[in-house]
Amino acid sequence: MGTPLLSVENVTVSFNGFNALDGMSLHLMPTSIRVLIGPNGAGKSTLLDTIIGHVRPSAGRVVFKGHEITRMDEYKIVRRGICRKFQAPGILDNLTVAENLNLAARRHRECWRSFSVGLNKEVRAQVERVLTLVGLNDRKHALAGQLSHGQKQWLEIGMVVASDAELLLLDEPAAGMSHDESAQTAALIRELAKQHSLLVIDHDMAFVDQLDAPVSVMHMGRMLREGTLEEIRNDPQIAAVYLGRVKEVSVA
Amino acid sequence: MKKWSALSLDIVLLAALALAPLYLSAYHLSLLGRFLALAVLSLGISVIWGWGGILSLGQGVFWGLGAYVLAMHLKLTGLAPGDLPDFMMWSGLDHLPAWWKIFEHPAVAIAGVVVIPTIAGGLLAWLVFNRRVSGVYFSLLTQALALAFSTLLISQQAYTGGFNGLTDFSTILGHPMIDPGFQRNIYWITLGVLVLASIACRWLTHTAFGRVLVAIRDGESRVRFLGYHPAAYKTIAFAFGAMLAGISGALYVVHVGVISPAMVGVIPSIEMVIAVAVGGRSSLTGVVLGTLLVNFGKDWISSAMPEMWQLAMGALFILVVTALPQGLAGIPGLVEKLVLWSKGKREAKMADQPAIALVEKD
Structure with missing residues (x-):
């Protein structure tokens, strides 16, 4: 044990x-x-x-x-x-599926490390991996608010996973x-x-x-x-x- | 396509502003200059409200801090060595307080204009946002702060000039302020600062910081549970907005040559927000246009019908909130929709026509 x-x-x-x-x-x-x-x-x-x-x-x-x-x-x-998925989907409706995942996948979450434009390779690869995992690859540019209920749930699970x-x-x-x-x-x-x-x-x-x-x-x-x-x-x-x-x- | 048309609008606006000394009278140029100074403040409000979703009804405080710091400097440079500002003598003060004296040096004054409002805004935001006070409670708190600030300025007559504030400035960095050449130079400087502020805002909103800020606006707790500390992001955004407010206040003082508590209290703070709402709080070009429009409108209405201004302001605000929630910046989208709609109608008609023709042929 x-x-x-x-x-x-x-x-x-x-x-x-x-x-x-x-x-x-x-x-x-x-x-x-x-x-x-x-x-x-x-x-x-x-x-x-x-x-x-x-x-x-x-x-x-x-x-x-x-x-x-x-x-x-x-x-x-x-x-x-530790990352949590809430009972009611807590995704950001006004961002796209990919943007939601980007937010979750960023490694540097401290404010002082957020002053950069663009995403690094690691984060992008992580997002691609998660998109495939939760089956939202073809919806990645859709606004999260437009997903079906089930897809919203998957997106939030994806965010939790993307957070590593x-x-x-x-x-x-x-x-x-x-x-x-x-x-x-x-x-x-x-x-x-x-x-x-x-x-x-x-x-x-x-x-x-x-x-x-x-x-x-x-x-x-x-x-x-x-x-x-x-x-x-x-x-x-x-x-x-x-x-x-x-x-x-x-x-x- | 959309990006290009937005950029070309920026270029046209910048060209119009850069060439303004050629086609505007001295009077209107001085008005334009002071309104451009206010536009710097509006950019800050746009970042904290449009991106961060934080509505501050107390930006007059930070604007006033910048304005008063520079006004103290201007007051001191006009004095003979050893002299006291007139209102201090009237109040029976016999020596200059140390916190006045330090602003005699122009570099200290300029640093103070930038740093003091930033620290004040940052400190307030850090204390408040860490306690998770937000939304309408934050707006009310900042409004109360604006009231307290103007009341404090009025009550401390001996140190602040009281109700009349600070005025009668003669020179800045050795240049006489009434000189027409100086007026033109100060216009260029203001425009330059506005362009720099606008570039800074564009950069900031395009960084990861800007995206996290929007995410916090739309779902603060989700962002917190992704490992971000919302209070830190909101504090930086608010301190940045306060910094632009301070710089704006200082520029404004140079343009108008006076600062008083009536210019920093509750009503001016609300007017600052209305100008941003009219322009469209999430459009950096929109808020500059909105600020110019509202303030020229204010100048025009209040000289024609002085008692009508506040009514007009209220009506304008109601109109924007109900009919144009995205302000002026929402108009292109609205036009696009209208064009698409009429096009759709025409296409629908055209689609109908062959069917009718076929029927007729038969």
Whole structure:
């Protein structure tokens, strides 16, 4: 067993006294996929927010590549090699597909190194590679705002990949996609896992099944169970958690 | 094609401005000169607002800092050794404060014109943008700053000349300022500075910096989560805009020979933004044209019907915001669309004709 790429250790996050994360722990190895599932409000998105530095935990720590990043600024965490795709596509509608990727692929993100015209070869090669990877080669000069929903999702995944991060956080990458699109996305994610580690949130069990990766179930801000999708499916406690939720909703 | 027509417009505009001393009266040339000085400020607003999406309603502050620094220098050079500026004597001051004295040297004054507004703007931006204050809150904050600045100037009568400000300058770098030859030279200098500022803005907006700035305008958090530090980019853009504002203020003082709190407060700060909106905030040529148009318009209306000016300004602003959101710079695009539309209509008609002819033949 090697050292984990990412360790989330006993992290607690509270919003006005409510613990969105309550002693959450998670370890992620290099070049692996981990799927995060759980009922609404389990704290999945808050966990990603915490890893990326958007939310500051009140207790616990986050360690990435052996360095603690718990209270670092978001942009510094990203420069260390973590990049996130948001639930709603966070692409820049007024830029072209290629320009969006250029922005993500630039190695020198410090302001004082931005006073140059044109792109270097490395960045251009990276953008070409990613365009092919996410299948947007023929749309590269289209404005990002004009893409279909599925293509927008792929573009944002492409941006995350182009940033050359080792750890990719994907928040519902297949949301709103057709059956075929979602199968392509799953194939893309498996391909990415050859070079990156991925933490993927999703609700769609058919999609999760295609990722063929270990699953972590979150509940009430804590890790409930980890295992294969098959094991999770047959766990009576997990069924109760999901059903309990459904019951609450129907009562409300 | 589009690039070339934009460039040729720039060349025509530059030629018209360069030849202005040949065809304009001394009076109109002096007006044009001071409006070109204001256009330097507009270029700065264009970068921070058009590219950075940051609306500052307090550019009068940075413009005023540049203007006051140069005015202090001009005030001192006109004095006999050991003398105090008139308003200081009236206020009972018996010696020159050290922060006045340093601007006696022209090099220090010129450096101050450039550096002081830049640092003030940069510092404000760094503090505010790091706290993620943006949008309308930033606009309100800068507006309050403009009010505070003009109030402070009025209240510190002994050091700033109070409500009347600083005036009665006689020479600059040893040249008498009323000399007609000097007026012409100062026109050339102003035009030169405008051209340099415009080249600097064009370069800046074409660098990676410019592209990141636009990306921050359109999606600040996405850019932050790609590892960029938006506050740093916005601070540099804002400091650059403040620098151009300061230079603009100093040039303006040389043209008009006076600076007072009424010229740097809330209303002037808003007028500066309106001129940029009229020209089209994302067009560097547009904002120069907009500034000239609005200010000549102001001069014309306020001499014909003084009380009408603010009404006209308000009406103009409403018109631009509702009908021409891209300002003057949006007109070519609008014309193009109109031409395409009428062409499309004609082509549609022509496409119809053969069908009719065929029917008739049958």
